[in-house]
Amino acid sequence: MSWTKICPMNEIPVLGARVVRHGEVDIGVFRTDDDRVFALNNRCPHKGGPLSQGMVYGDKVACPLHSWKISLVDGKAEEPDVGQTACFAVKIENGDVYLQLNP
Numbered sequence: 001m002s003w004t005k006i007c008p009m010n011e012i013p014v015l016g017a018r019v020v021r022h023g024e025v026d027i028g029v030f031r032t033d034d035d036r037v038f039a040l041n042n043r044c045p046h047k048g049g050p051l052s053q054g055m056v057y058g059d060k061v062a063c064p065l066h067s068w069k070i071s072l073v074d075g076k077a078e079e080p081d082v083g084q085t086a087c088f089a090v091k092i093e094n095g096d097v098y099l100q101l102n103p
Contacts, residue, residue: 007029026050027039032056069095
């Protein structure tokens with residue numbers, strides 16, 4: 001696996017997201033209000049809603065379709081809902097965001 005530069009951190013809005021396409025997969029790259037950055041498969045495990053269009057709060061995102069709360073840390077749905085979406089490793093270097101992606 002290798003690190004891929006995505007964008008400068010300031011291009012991801014605080015409490016928002018940016019979408020990155022990797023092959024057939026859309027990845028939502030999320031920024032919290034305390035400048036932590038997370039990356040998840042952009043599809044909610046419930047009905048496939050675009051998580052990047054949801055509301056970010058704390059370390060969660062609310063799916064815009066049915067308000068499922070998905071953890072940005074591990075991709076798991078908050079109880080009583082069940083399901084999980086894939087997470088991707090993220091690092092910040094010199095103000096730039098990098099994702100660890102499979103070739």
